[in-house]
Amino acid sequence: MSSSPALMPDDPAVVLPTFAEVEAAAKRLRGLAVRTPLLESPALNDRVGGRILLKAETLQRTGSFKFRGAYNRISQIPEAARPAGVVAFSSGNHAQGVAAAAALLGLPATIIMPADAPAMKLANTRAYGAEVVPYERDSASREALAMEIAERRGATIVRPFDDAGVIAGQGTCGLEIAEQAAALDARLDALLVCCGGGGLTAGCALAMAARSPGTAVYPVEPEDFDDTRRSLAGGERVSNAEGGQSFCDALLSPTPGHLTFAINRRHTAGGLAVSDAEVAEAMAFAYRTLKLVIEPGGAVALAAVLANRLETRGKTIAVVLSGGNVDPQTYAEILAGRPGPV
């Protein structure tokens, strides 16, 4: 993406998505995306001494929030460009979101995925009818591969986060949180969002700025992949160091997006980070007490609450559970206290 001049951060031609586009996305998604519940657990509230409202995007179509952005983006592809289909690169959840959205809209989809992505994510993406092109994580750029395929076929690239349509779609998650919290008469002190490239955070931050401006929005990342936290702290986009490790396979993007960072620096309160051990404990808590299946990358925001990364006592905090696509064997190992690499 950094090779595309239209996406340079200081380019005055860059138009960031607005809250109006989040609202337009909500209309497009009506009846198609699941309006996921905002759950509350007395046991969790008791444990942290506050009121925690859990936005269960694990219950979204395809098992993660990614369907929202993918559908919003793909549904806006002009009629003439549809037969050539879409191309996406993704660690797995965006892959499923794109595959499912393309299937609903009748477009062919090609998805470039890491060969070592969780088996469930590979299988589900294929089950939605997409062609999966595996690549080695450490080899040539997946973006270059996507470009090449897109040019050859005339297909449209659906980026995982640095795209206005995708960000606006993810923002419908935040819009629902604001509406659902209001229906509960709950004033949100904070919203914690699982963060990879920052698309969900940016979309939710747009929604909160418009509908719940008193809410502090925090992206939450794995410790070795806290590029958004450090970028927010320093005021400019920085990348993760090489060689970092995390089993949060959904959150391993190296650098904040141009669009996402431009939004997140304006509309978030700074980043938080958690260790894999804290994520594993959050997943086990969710299993034991909440009875919800959460994948590693989907549990980082909950982990931040359980590990006291911010004050919870007396506060009302919304937490996005962003995905639940975890292979059974990995899950069993995590529940048994043996989290390994995915």
Next chain:
Amino acid sequence: MSSSPALMPDDPAVVLPTFAEVEAAAKRLRGLAVRTPLLESPALNDRVGGRILLKAETLQRTGSFKFRGAYNRISQIPEAARPAGVVAFSSGNHAQGVAAAAALLGLPATIIMPADAPAMKLANTRAYGAEVVPYERDSASREALAMEIAERRGATIVRPFDDAGVIAGQGTCGLEIAEQAAALDARLDALLVCCGGGGLTAGCALAMAARSPGTAVYPVEPEDFDDTRRSLAGGERVSNAEGGQSFCDALLSPTPGHLTFAINRRHTAGGLAVSDAEVAEAMAFAYRTLKLVIEPGGAVALAAVLANRLETRGKTIAVVLSGGNVDPQTYAEILAGRPGPV
């Protein structure tokens, strides 16, 4: 219970709980029981060709519906009898419901539980502050043991299902289903309820008869423990044969209750039964696709839908997911396709 003349089925003095008592229970439980969501999964709907609405009692306080009946019953114990506390016998979910309700109301609780109950159920019951008295499943009657303790201490017995207050409390689950379905403009053709002694079925059947009389209510049981199905078919209470096997530890009661059967014979459409293999497949489907943790006994109603025990095509069917308290090792074995005895 069969030794208590006041509970004989033909005794004209027996007063069955009514829908008004379900409504009164709903008032008592307001703000204490979780109003669990009625979930919908496009993937599940696609699979069965109908509209399935999932009442996720797995998300209830204590991880099962049992808190509803326990709290409703215990909150009606007269002031003078409260200090002596409550006694219950339970395979584990009623144990947790009674322990949590007693703790909220400040009563001491003693629970008689099978020594081989799932470790999570034993640990949680103790964590709510209850005294747990283990007994061997095949040994002397747990009811006699409960009676003995109750008499010695002056404590109140909280029966797991054959009690008007307990049935009315469980009925609040059905009342919520009726209200939530109405809010979705969904006309329920059927409601499937996981069934052990029949308390949840009876409570829900009372609610449906009053609020959604066109809905056919079906209790669902494990094949070897289909006493309610056979009792409904024959018109009188019959017991399960000795030696039956199921890993649905929550649903192993031998005979329908007096009160529950009297209600269920009037207000249900007959029983359904599923095999343990079908239950294991339903639990794996819930993990993979719904991202919900369901215990064996909590998955029988979903199993009936997935195994085509009734017509789903074009129908709108509510399904209770009644509990999610399953030990991690058991769960891992079930997801791996090796369901063993609990």
